[in-house]
Amino acid sequence: MPITLVVVDDQAMVRQGFSALLAAQPDISVLGDAADGVEAVDLCRRVRPDVVLMDVRMPRKDGLWAAEQILGSVPAAAAAAPADGAQGRTKVLMLTTFDIDDYVYEALRIGASGFLLKDAPADELVRAVRVVAAGEALLAPSITRRLIQEVTDRRSRPVRSSDAAAHLTPREREVLGLVADGKSNQEIAAELFVAEQTVKTHVSSMLGKLALRDRAQAVVFAYENGLK
Numbered sequence: 001m002p003i004t005l006v007v008v009d010d011q012a013m014v015r016q017g018f019s020a021l022l023a024a025q026p027d028i029s030v031l032g033d034a035a036d037g038v039e040a041v042d043l044c045r046r047v048r049p050d051v052v053l054m055d056v057r058m059p060r061k062d063g064l065w066a067a068e069q070i071l072g073s074v075p076a077a078a079a080a081a082p083a084d085g086a087q088g089r090t091k092v093l094m095l096t097t098f099d100i101d102d103y104v105y106e107a108l109r110i111g112a113s114g115f116l117l118k119d120a121p122a123d124e125l126v127r128a129v130r131v132v133a134a135g136e137a138l139l140a141p142s143i144t145r146r147l148i149q150e151v152t153d154r155r156s157r158p159v160r161s162s163d164a165a166a167h168l169t170p171r172e173r174e175v176l177g178l179v180a181d182g183k184s185n186q187e188i189a190a191e192l193f194v195a196e197q198t199v200k201t202h203v204s205s206m207l208g209k210l211a212l213r214d215r216a217q218a219v220v221f222a223y224e225n226g227l228k
Helices: 012-023 037-047 063-073 102-110 122-133 141-155 163-167 170-180 185-192 196-210 215-224
Strands: 003-008 028-034 051-055 091-096 115-117
Touching (some): 003 012, 003 122, 028 037, 063 102, 102 215, 170 185, 170 196, 185 196
Parallel strands (some): 051 091
């Protein structure tokens, strides 16, 4: 089944450009677009896409508000089960103009599956949609580590220890650290010399024990709790 998608951006040319590019892919079906957060939530509740490509800054209601509404109430329509316990949920991929952005950090806390710069090459945009649809988090190590560290430092949030992490096995803690480094399941499997399916099992178990929605929230958890 094709990946179903909704594009949300307040600029008509951006919406049309992204929609045309993605609709041209044989495995992606664009179900519609929206110009602000209110339209996005209404559209997603009607068509239930697998992925929402969501701008951060928009009029009326912004992308953060829309992402929180969608992630809390809109199930995905796809029959295939995504990896890592993400089954049955529409996923949100945030779009931003800047690589260091408080709004993007907050989006990860809400449960967005990652973020992408608006000026990213076309092939990177297509890949990003596929990665997020597959249940992975789009978290480039070079950007994500800097993003979380700088925003955390800027807000002077004290690092806290979490009792939840005590329930993780040593292997699950190791996998959590590698997820926080932005590594994919395939890369983690190669580093730990185990099967990729074994990594998926560890990630799913780790997310369940920590009551986290997906890998993006796992990255934030690791940094906020001093595990990275």
